Amino acid sequence: MTVLTQLIDELNAGRLRVVDLSHSLGPDTPVIGLPPIFGASPGVSIDVISRYCDQGPAWYWNVIHMGEHTGTHFDAPIHWISGKDLPENATDTIPPRRFVGPACVIDVTADVQRNNDYLLMPEHVAAWEATHGRIPAGAWVLLRTGWSTRTDAASFLNVHADGPHSPGFHATTSMLLAKDRDVLGVGVETVGTDAGQAGTFDPPFPNHGIMHGAGKFGLASLRNLDQLPATGAIVIAAPLKIANGSGSPLRVLAIAPA
Ligand code: 23J
Ligand code: MN
Numbered sequence: 001m002t003v004l005t006q007l008i009d010e011l012n013a014g015r016l017r018v019v020d021l022s023h024s025l026g027p028d029t030p031v032i033g034l035p036p037i038f039g040a041s042p043g044v045s046i047d048v049i050s051r052y053c054d055q056g057p058a059w060y061w062n063v064i065h066m067g068e069h070t071g072t073h074f075d076a077p078i079h080w081i082s083g084k085d086l087p088e089n090a091t092d093t094i095p096p097r098r099f100v101g102p103a104c105v106i107d108v109t110a111d112v113q114r115n116n117d118y119l120l121m122p123e124h125v126a127a128w129e130a131t132h133g134r135i136p137a138g139a140w141v142l143l144r145t146g147w148s149t150r151t152d153a154a155s156f157l158n159v160h161a162d163g164p165h166s167p168g169f170h171a172t173t174s175m176l177l178a179k180d181r182d183v184l185g186v187g188v189e190t191v192g193t194d195a196g197q198a199g200t201f202d203p204p205f206p207n208h209g210i211m212h213g214a215g216k217f218g219l220a221s222l223r224n225l226d227q228l229p230a231t232g233a234i235v236i237a238a239p240l241k242i243a244n245g246s247g248s249p250l251r252v253l254a255i256a257p258a
Contacts, residue, residue, distance in 0.1 A: 007255075011255075014258050015257065015258050016255055016256065016257060016258060017255070017256055017257075017258045018253055018254070018255055019224050019227045019228060019233070019253070019254040019255075019256050020223075020224060020251070020252075020253060021072070021187075021219075021222045021223060021224050021225065021235070021252040021253065021254055022071075022072040022222075022223070022250070022251045022252050023071055023072045023148070023221055023223055025044060025066075025070070025071040025072070025249055026044055026046065027043060027044050027045065027046065028153070029043065029044050029066075029070060029071040030153035030156050030157055030191060031043055031044075031067065031069075031070055031191070032069070032157075032191045032192055033157065033159065033164070034199075035199070041066075041067035041069060041070065042065070042066065042067060043066070043070075044064070044065070044066040044070060044071070045064075045065045045066070046062045046063070046064055046065075047062060047063045047065075048060075048061075048062055049061045049062060049063060066249065068242065068245060068246050068247045068248050068249075069192070069220070069246070069247050070249055071221055071249050072219075072220070072221045072222060072223070072249060072250065072251075072252060073219075073220050073221065073239075073247055073248060073249045073250060074091070074217060074218070074219060074237060074239035074247045074248055074249075074250050075185075075193060075208070075211075075212065075217060075218030075219070075220065075246070075247045076089060076090050076091050076094060076212075076217065076239065076245065076246055076247050077089035077090075077211075077212040077213075077215050077216070077217070078090045078212075078244070078245075078246050079208070079212055079218075079246040079247050080205075080208045080209055080211075080212035080213065081209075082208075082209045082210070082212050082213030083212035083213055083214075083215065086213075086215050088215075089212075089215065090242075090243075090244050090245055090246070091239045091240060091241060091242045091244075091245030091246070091247065091248055092241045092242060092243050092244065092245060094217075094239075096238060098138075098184055098217075099236060099237055099238040099239075100234065100235070100236050101138045101139050101140050101183075101184045101234065101235060102136060102138070102139045102140070102231070102232075102233070102234055102235075103139070103140050103142055103228055103231070103233040103234060103235045103254060104128075104132070104135045104136075104139045104140070104141045104142065104230070104231060105142045105144050105225055105228045105229065105230050105231075105233075106120065106124070106125070106128050106141065106142070106143055106144060106230075107144040107230070108120060108124065108143065108144065108145055108167065109144060109145055109146035109226075111167075112145040112146060112147065112167045113146070115167075116158060116165045116166060116167065116196075117165050117166075117167065117195060117196065117197055118145075118167040119167065119168055119169060119170040119173070119195055120143060120167075120168070120169045120170060120173045121170050121172070121173055122170070122172050122173050122176050124173075125173060125176060125177070128230070131230075132230045132231050133231065134181075135177070135181045135183065136181075137181065137182040137183075138182065138183070138184055139181070139183050139184060140183070140184050140185060140186075140187055140219070140235045140237070141177055141181075141183050141185075141186045141187070142186070142187040142188075142219075142222065142225055142228070142235070143167070143168075143169070143186065143187065143188045143189070144189070144225040144226065144228075145167050145188070145189050145190070146189070146226070147166060147167065147188075147189035147190050148189040148221075148222065148223035148224070148225070156190075156191065157191060158196060159196075162197075163196065163197060163199065163200065164191075164196030164197070165196045165197060166190040166191070166195060166196035167188075167190065167195055167196075168188070168190070168193070168194050168195025168196070168198055168207060169186065169193070169194075169195070169206075169207045170206075171201070171203075171206035171207070171210060174186075174206055174207045174210040174211055175210055177211075177216075178210055178211050178213075178214035178216050179214060183216060184216065184217055185211060185216045185217030185218055185219065186207065186211060186216070186217075186218060186219070187218070187219030187220075187222050187225075187235070187237075187252070188218075188219070188220055188221075188222065189221070189222050189223065189225060190220065190221070191220060191221060192208075192218075192220050193207050193208060193211065193218035193219075193220055194206065194207045194208055195207075217237075218247075219237055219252060222252060224254075227254075227256065228254055228256050229256060229257065232256065232257055233254045233255060233256035233257070234254065234255050235252065235253070235254050236252070236253045236254075236255075237250060237252045237253075238250060
C-alpha cells in the first residue's frame with residue numbers, strides 16, 4: 001500500500017471526495033469591467049465547427065474565444081507589472097509542483113453580508129490561526145465569502161454609480177500571506193482577487209501587485225468553498241499551458257474528507 005493507492009481506495013470508499021471549485025464557462029459568464037480608458041476583456045463566445053453534420057458527420061467540436069481572465073481562472077505572476085521579470089512567472093513556465101497545496105479556508109461570509117466592501121485584515125488571519133493553526137508555507141488561502149451564491153451577473157459584479165463593490169484583502173494582509181506565510185496564492189469567490197473598490201486604493205489593486213510581485217498566484221470566481229473544511233483539504237489548480245500566458249480559465253479541484 002502506497003499513499004497513492006491509499007488515495008484511490010479512500011476516494012472509492014467515499015471517505016475522500018473530489019469537490020469542484022469551478023463555475024461552468026459559457027456565454028453567460030460575467031467578466032470584469034474596467035474603466036473604459038483601459039482595454040476590455042470580451043465575454044465568452046463558443047462557435048460550432050461541426051456537430052454530426054456536413055462539416056463533420058461523426059464529430060462535434062467548438063471554437064472558444066475569451067480573455068485569459070474569464071470565469072473560474074488562474075492569475076500568474078506575469079499578469080502584473082510587479083511580477084513581469086520574475087523567473088517561472090507564466091502559465092507555461094511555473095513548475096507544476098506549485099499548482100498543488102493544502103487549502104486554508106477563511107470564512108468571512110457573515111462579515112461580507114454586513115459589508116460588501118469587507119477587507120480581510122491581518123488580525124482576522126491571526127484569529128483564524130489561533131483556532132486552526134499557522135498557515136503552512138505553500139498553502140492555497142481561500143477566502144470564503146458566500147459571493148458565489150450571486151448567480152446573476154448584476155449582483156455578482158455589484159456595480160454601483162461609484163464602481164464595483166465586492167470583498168477582498170487589505171494590502172497588509174496580502175503582504176502577510178505572500179511574505180510571512182509564503183503561500184502559493186489566494187483564491188476568492190469574486191470576479192478578481194482584489195476588492196471591487198480596489199481600483200480606488202493607493203496603490204490600486206494592491207493584492208495583484210503584492211501577490212504577483214512575490215511570485216504568488218491568484219484564483220478567481222471559485223465556488224463550493226462552503227464544502228471544504230477550514231484545513232485538511234488539498235487544492236489542485238493547474239492553468240492551461242498557454243505560451244507566455246498571464247492566466248487561464250481552469251478546473252479547480254479540491255480533495256477533501258467526506
Ligand atoms: C486587470 C486589471 C485589474 C484587475 C484584473 C485584471 C483582475 O481582476 C484579474 O482577472 O486578474 S482587478
Ligand atoms: Mn485574473
